[in-house]
Amino acid sequence: MEQVVQQVIGGLATGAIYACIALAIVMIYQAIDHLNFAQGEMAMFSTYIAWQLMEWGMPYWFAFFLTVAISFVLGYAIERIVFKPVHNASVLSHVVIFIALFAIINSMAGFIWEFTIKPFPTPFGTKSVLGDGLLSAHGAGMIAVTGIMLALLYLFFRFTRVGLAMRAAAANPDSARLVGIRVGFMNAVGWGMAAAIGAVAGIMIAPVVFLEPNMMVTILLYGFAGAVVGGLTSPGGAVFGGFAVGVVENLASFVPHFGAEMKLTIALALIILVLTLKPNGLFGRRIVSRV
Amino acid sequence: MTAPLLSAKNLRAFYGPTQILFDLNFDMHEGGITTLLGANGAGKTTTLRALSGMVKTGGEIRFEGKVISNKDTADIVRLGVAHVPEGRGTFVRQTVEENLQLGGITQPAGQISADMERVFAYFPRLKERFRQQAGTLSGGEQQMLAIGRALMLRPKIMLLDEPSFGLAPLIVQEMFSILRTLNEKEKVSMFLVEQNASLALDLADHAYLLETGRVVMSGPAKELSQDESIRRAYLGY
Numbered sequence: 001m002e003q004v005v006q007q008v009i010g011g012l013a014t015g016a017i018y019a020c021i022a023l024a025i026v027m028i029y030q031a032i033d034h035l036n037f038a039q040g041e042m043a044m045f046s047t048y049i050a051w052q053l054m055e056w057g058m059p060y061w062f063a064f065f066l067t068v069a070i071s072f073v074l075g076y077a078i079e080r081i082v083f084k085p086v087h088n089a090s091v092l093s094h095v096v097i098f099i100a101l102f103a104i105i106n107s108m109a110g111f112i113w114e115f116t117i118k119p120f121p122t123p124f125g126t127k128s129v130l131g132d133g134l135l136s137a138h139g140a141g142m143i144a145v146t147g148i149m150l151a152l153l154y155l156f157f158r159f160t161r162v163g164l165a166m167r168a169a170a171a172n173p174d175s176a177r178l179v180g181i182r183v184g185f186m187n188a189v190g191w192g193m194a195a196a197i198g199a200v201a202g203i204m205i206a207p208v209v210f211l212e213p214n215m216m217v218t219i220l221l222y223g224f225a226g227a228v229v230g231g232l233t234s235p236g237g238a239v240f241g242g243f244a245v246g247v248v249e250n251l252a253s254f255v256p257h258f259g260a261e262m263k264l265t266i267a268l269a270l271i272i273l274v275l276t277l278k279p280n281g282l283f284g285r286r287i288v289s290r291v
Numbered sequence: 292m293t294a295p296l297l298s299a300k301n302l303r304a305f306y307g308p309t310q311i312l313f314d315l316n317f318d319m320h321e322g323g324i325t326t327l328l329g330a331n332g333a334g335k336t337t338t339l340r341a342l343s344g345m346v347k348t349g350g351e352i353r354f355e356g357k358v359i360s361n362k363d364t365a366d367i368v369r370l371g372v373a374h375v376p377e378g379r380g381t382f383v384r385q386t387v388e389e390n391l392q393l394g395g396i397t398q399p400a401g402q403i404s405a406d407m408e409r410v411f412a413y414f415p416r417l418k419e420r421f422r423q424q425a426g427t428l429s430g431g432e433q434q435m436l437a438i439g440r441a442l443m444l445r446p447k448i449m450l451l452d453e454p455s456f457g458l459a460p461l462i463v464q465e466m467f468s469i470l471r472t473l474n475e476k477e478k479v480s481m482f483l484v485e486q487n488a489s490l491a492l493d494l495a496d497h498a499y500l501l502e503t504g505r506v507v508m509s510g511p512a513k514e515l516s517q518d519e520s521i522r523r524a525y526l527g528y
Contacts, residue, residue: 161392161396161400164385164389164392164393164396165393165396167385168382168385168393168396171382171384171385172380172382172383174345174376174380175376175380175381175382176393177345177363177364177365177368178343178364178368178373178374178376178380179368179393179394179396179397179440179444180365180368180369180396180397180444181365181393181396181397182363182365183365285384
């Protein structure tokens, strides 16, 4: 029993990262109705920026916040430069652009920083804080940092006028325009925030998976799983889904014989299970469109 | 005679390659209520959408003397043009309070609560429903909310798209008397699109009749309501 509790807590640490990626995916999905395949690569690139800033001698937390800010600007710019001109284009065009972004960002990171694996520092240390090597100080820090960020985001969307305007622009763009909201600008801000959230996720997970251009590929898959489980229309659901996937993945290693090797399979089976029973995810809303 | 508040010159509108409006010309004056009558598919809604920049247009639209054709919808709204759209445009997942806040989202934060009280003076029902999700309101309440949301903008003109649509006759009466009060007390000019011609001619001071995208008749509302052909085709007696 004690072991189960420990595995759950361990799962929450990685789940926090999945939750961030899932949330970033949902934010962009809400704005443009498409899944951003490049979300993980954007997070990876941000992590490299943080690494570079620290290489240049900046203290950890200074580099952290500067990277988050830079990522916001880059995310904003990607929407304005790449997606604004094609916002009426077909789904396939968007998919192609996402794949192109994925490839471009991935190889750019490799070109600038090389494909060799780099260690990434943690400000929390690696001592065990729980059990015996189960939850490291870094794992606890990961939960704390993402928890604080998610709480701030909740407060922002729930209690500020800009947050309200962003929710309105995502839910009902036509009506939003009619009250004077600049919907395109709000979408770009959404992209900026998604990139910033991804940056936090990337910086937090880098000490665990090490820094290299493909570091986010599996994490993105888990993030997708979390977003789909929670429902692509529900930011809160995506966060829940991310944590759930993290915990399920950790518990899966308990299954005798194949558990540890089949972690990813089990997470993906979870998506199929949820989609079969609840096609809109656990917290998703059915989209009914009138014709 | 002062310059018109809102005017259209040779206004054309298109959905893709299909032309919907053909060289409309109209003026409306500050403080007035103008109505646009016409059957289904005549282009009434499209005219409103053209005015607030939601469809591709040709020709020229001026508001307070400045050309607004082909400006962004949000920028037109910020000039004080409140469009209450067909279907009411309710933010269904948000509460009544949030809907009203959104109506005033372009206004200074300091005036929001006072403006909300002003809306509640006209629509006390909205105050009772304050924390309720707007999608759960009845049709009449949602129409009140739509007009309340428009008021939060402190508009110079309201573009109203079929405010009587789908409402019980008693509610319609109430709605139109509130619109008259808003026009008189708040000095809001109105551009009203209606299928219910007798109601609209009663409220308005000037009227235009639209048929398949063209203005076929215009004049003071009183005169049009006396007109033989209008009476037969639109008033039904």
